[in-house]
Amino acid sequence: MFDLMIASVKNLSRKKFRSFLTILAICISVASFVLISTIGNVGKDAIETELSGLGIDGVSILPENKDTAKLGDAQLQEIKSYEGVSSAVPIVMQYSSIQIGPEPTQSLIWGIDAGAKQVISLTPIHGRLINRFDIATSANVCVVDESVAQASYHRSNIVGKKVKLNIGGSWESFEVVGVVSSGGNILQGMVGNYIPSFLYVPYSSLSRLTGKASFDRIAIKVQEDYDADAVGDELVAVLNQQTDTTGTYKSENISQQKEQLSNLLSIITGVLSVIAGISLVVAGLGIMTVMMSSVTERTREIGIKKAIGASRRNIMIEFLIETMTISLLGSLIGTAVGLGVAMMGCFLVGMDLVVRPELILTCIGFSVGIGVVFGVYPASKAANLKPVEALRNE
Structure with a gap:
C-alpha cells in the first residue's frame, strides 16, 4: 500500500x-x-x-390598535401583580431628531421607568441611570448610548452635557446624567442609516412633552420557572377580559422573533x-x-x-x-x-x-x-x- x-x-x-x-x-x-x-x-x-443588546429581548404587552386601546397605570399594576411576572416597566417611544453636537441626528427616544434595567439591557459606563425622583418630577434628564457620545464628542464620558430633543416641533433641552453601553454598536456601525442611536429619558417626561396619556408597551421579565409565551398569552387574556373585548391587546415575544x-x-x-x-x-x-x-x-x-x-x-x-x-x-x-x-x-x-x-x-x-x-x-x-x-x- x-x-x-x-x-x-x-x-x-x-x-x-x-x-x-x-x-x-x-x-x-x-x-x-x-x-x-x-x-x-x-x-x-x-x-x-x-x-439582545439592543434592549428589546423578552416579552412585551401592547395594544392591538393604539387608537382604540390604551395601556395605563391600571394595566401596569395588573401585570406586575400577575403570577410569573418578575418585573414590568412601561415604555413610551418617540422617533425624533436630537442635537448633541453641531449637527442634529435621528434617534429613537425611549421613555423608561426607574426599574428599566431589570428588563431592558442597559449597562452604565458613566454616570447613573434614570431614578424614581426623575420619574416623579418629570425631570429633563437623559441617558445616552455610547455611540451617540462617541459620534458627538469623540469620547464616551459626556455626563453633564446638554442634549436638545425635537418633540412636537419644538426643541427641549435635557441634561445627560449617564452613558450606557446598550449594545447594537456593530449593527449601528454597519447599517447606521437603518438602525438609529438610542437615548433614554423618564417616561413621565416624554409623556408630558408628547401629550401621550398612555404607554406604547409594557416590557415584562418572566420568572425563570415560567414559559414566556404562556405568561404573555395569559396576560393578554386577562387584559381583554377586563375590557370585555377580544383582540384588544397582544403579546410579542422578541426572543421568538429573534429565533x-x-x-x-x-x-x-x-x-x-x-x-x-x-x-x-x-x-x-x-x-x-x-x-x-x-x-x-x-x-x-x-x-x-x-x-x-x-x-x-x-x-x-x-x-x-x-x-x-x-x-x-x-x-x-x-x-x-x-x-x-x-x-x-x-x-x-x-x-x-x-x-x-x-x-x-x-x-x-x-x-x-x-x-x-x-x-x-x-x-x-x-x-x-x-x-x-x-x-x-x-
Missing part, C-alpha cells in the same frame, strides 16, 4: 501544471463553502447578540452553501476528466504493470489514491484560505470569528468523497485494461 501511495504522488508530479489546476479548482470550491458557512455563522451569532430571524439566516446560509457545493461537484467532474486523460496517457505503463504481476485491485487503488490526494490537498488548502479570509473580515469589522469544526470536517469529507466518486470510473477503466492491448498501445 505504501508503494502504491508513493507511485500515486509521483504520477501527479508528472503533469505538475495540470495537477495544480485541478487542485486549485477543488481549493476554490472548498474555500467558497467554508467562507460562506463561516460568515453565515458569524453573522447569525452577531445579530442574536446585538438584538425566526436566526432560522432565516440559516436558510440563506444553507442555500449559498449548496451553491458552493455545486461548484464542488463541478470540480469533481474536472477530476474525472483529468484522470481519464491520465489513463489514456499511461495505457502502456498500465499494461507493463499488469504484465509483471500487478492485480486489477492494485491498479484501481493507485488511481483512487491519486484522486483522493488531489481532493485532500485542495480541501485542506481551501479550508485554510476560507478561514483566513473570514478571520481577516471579522478583524476588520470588529466581530468574533465563529468556527464550527464539525462543519469544516464535513466539508473536507464531502470533498474527498466527491473526488473518490468521480475517480472510480477512470480507476475502473484503468484496472480493466487487458495487458496485451495495453502493451500494443504507442
Whole structure:
C-alpha cells in the first residue's frame, strides 16, 4: 500500500501544471463553502447578540390598535401583580431628531421607568441611570448610548452635557446624567442609516412633552420557572377580559422573533452553501476528466504493470489514491484560505470569528468523497485494461 501511495504522488508530479489546476479548482470550491458557512455563522451569532443588546429581548404587552386601546397605570399594576411576572416597566417611544453636537441626528427616544434595567439591557459606563425622583418630577434628564457620545464628542464620558430633543416641533433641552453601553454598536456601525442611536429619558417626561396619556408597551421579565409565551398569552387574556373585548391587546415575544430571524439566516446560509457545493461537484467532474486523460496517457505503463504481476485491485487503488490526494490537498488548502479570509473580515469589522469544526470536517469529507466518486470510473477503466492491448498501445 505504501508503494502504491508513493507511485500515486509521483504520477501527479508528472503533469505538475495540470495537477495544480485541478487542485486549485477543488481549493476554490472548498474555500467558497467554508467562507460562506463561516460568515453565515458569524453573522447569525452577531445579530442574536446585538438584538439582545439592543434592549428589546423578552416579552412585551401592547395594544392591538393604539387608537382604540390604551395601556395605563391600571394595566401596569395588573401585570406586575400577575403570577410569573418578575418585573414590568412601561415604555413610551418617540422617533425624533436630537442635537448633541453641531449637527442634529435621528434617534429613537425611549421613555423608561426607574426599574428599566431589570428588563431592558442597559449597562452604565458613566454616570447613573434614570431614578424614581426623575420619574416623579418629570425631570429633563437623559441617558445616552455610547455611540451617540462617541459620534458627538469623540469620547464616551459626556455626563453633564446638554442634549436638545425635537418633540412636537419644538426643541427641549435635557441634561445627560449617564452613558450606557446598550449594545447594537456593530449593527449601528454597519447599517447606521437603518438602525438609529438610542437615548433614554423618564417616561413621565416624554409623556408630558408628547401629550401621550398612555404607554406604547409594557416590557415584562418572566420568572425563570415560567414559559414566556404562556405568561404573555395569559396576560393578554386577562387584559381583554377586563375590557370585555377580544383582540384588544397582544403579546410579542422578541426572543421568538429573534429565533425566526436566526432560522432565516440559516436558510440563506444553507442555500449559498449548496451553491458552493455545486461548484464542488463541478470540480469533481474536472477530476474525472483529468484522470481519464491520465489513463489514456499511461495505457502502456498500465499494461507493463499488469504484465509483471500487478492485480486489477492494485491498479484501481493507485488511481483512487491519486484522486483522493488531489481532493485532500485542495480541501485542506481551501479550508485554510476560507478561514483566513473570514478571520481577516471579522478583524476588520470588529466581530468574533465563529468556527464550527464539525462543519469544516464535513466539508473536507464531502470533498474527498466527491473526488473518490468521480475517480472510480477512470480507476475502473484503468484496472480493466487487458495487458496485451495495453502493451500494443504507442
